[in-house]
Amino acid sequence: MKKHTRGILGLTTALLLAAGMTACGGGGGGEGRGGGNGGEAEGKIAFLMPDRASTRYEQQDSPLFKAKVEELCGGCEVLYQNADGDANKQQQQANAMITQGVKVLVLDPVDSTAAASLVNTAKGQGIKVITYDRPVPDTPADFYVSFDNKKIGSLIAEDLVKKLDADGKETGGVLMVNGSPTDRAAQLIKEGAKEAIDASEHPVLASYDTPEWQPSKAQDWVAGQITQFGEEITGVVAANDGTAGGAIAALKAAGVSPFPPVTGNDAEVAAIQRIISGDQYNTISKPIKIVAEKSAEVAVQLLNGETPEPDATLFDTPSALFVPTVVTKENVKEVIFDGGIYEASEVCTGEYKKGCDELGIE
Secondary structure, eight states: OOOOOOOOBOHHHHHHHHHHOOOOOSSOOSSOSSSOOOOSOEEEEEEEEOOSSSTHIIIIIHHHHHHHHHHHOTEEEEEEEEOTTOHHHHHHHHHHHHHTTEEEEEEOOSSTTTHHHHHHHHHHTTOEEEEESSOOTTSOOSEEEEEOHHHHHHHHHHHHHHHHHHTTOOSOEEEEEEOOTTOHHHHHHHHHHHHHHHTSSOOEEEEEEOGGGOHHHHHHHHHHHHHHHGGGEEEEEESSHHHHHHHHHHHHHTTOSSOOOBOOOSOOHHHHHHHHHTSOOOEEEOOHHHHHHHHHHHHHHHHTTOOOOOSEEETTEEEEEEOOEEEOTTTHIIIIIITTSSOHHHHSOGGGHHHHHHTTOO
């Protein structure tokens, strides 16, 4: 399978692209469903998300995608489903969407391998397919929109290595708590993280692919590694904030001291709170608004019969890949709050109020 990347957009470029993309052209589109710009395109767009283990799909991806489609295309209707981590359920949902006559299918697959047949079925019906967040390597889609997942792995692990070096950690090693083994994006994160750790002086003590990204499974595995390695654990590379939360819960329950730094990814509210309190070392800020809105723009372009302009090619699929930002306690105010991702009122509640005050977050 050819895997070639011509270039990666930074967040600044991404925002300029998002602002500059043209919407549907003028003209009729039937009655507007969302008070958008009107436009030539009309039709149903399926938006299929993989699970609820991460809160982002319900709270951010879906509403942001819907809002942007409504803005760009008054005659478009978004049909949303979440597969709850079940690949068979997602297949059934896709089949139902095809029966309902969708013209574009936006897919974040539960199982990147199994989803190949889903993509083939949709394309065989003349439906345009956008893979979203997670790629489907075995079957090229019409477009892929995501953050650069391998880069995410590199960034969180490199940042952890710098922390361990600064703290003078010369013995012991790290645990790798990876994402789902059926998620190709998780494997890209793992590849990037593993390369960064392998290039350091800090060995990997053990590595685990967390089924369905479930925090409870990550917690159980880390608890077992604490029994085996104890104080040898100097850091934890967790692939997202859910698995980070599970790892941190296991470390706390075992009374591990000194507490090793734990990485994350997604900048969920709970993770930002843990960073402020010092329980989690870093996370990745990848504003979902960027990928959700870009995907909406691409979907409307495809409905209009246009060819979206990629900035990269991944798994033989024209792609838009955005570079995220590492967040630690040092820059959490600037990136998350000054950057408008969250309001202090969403994060600085209860026991976290004191930490926010100390960081000047208000």
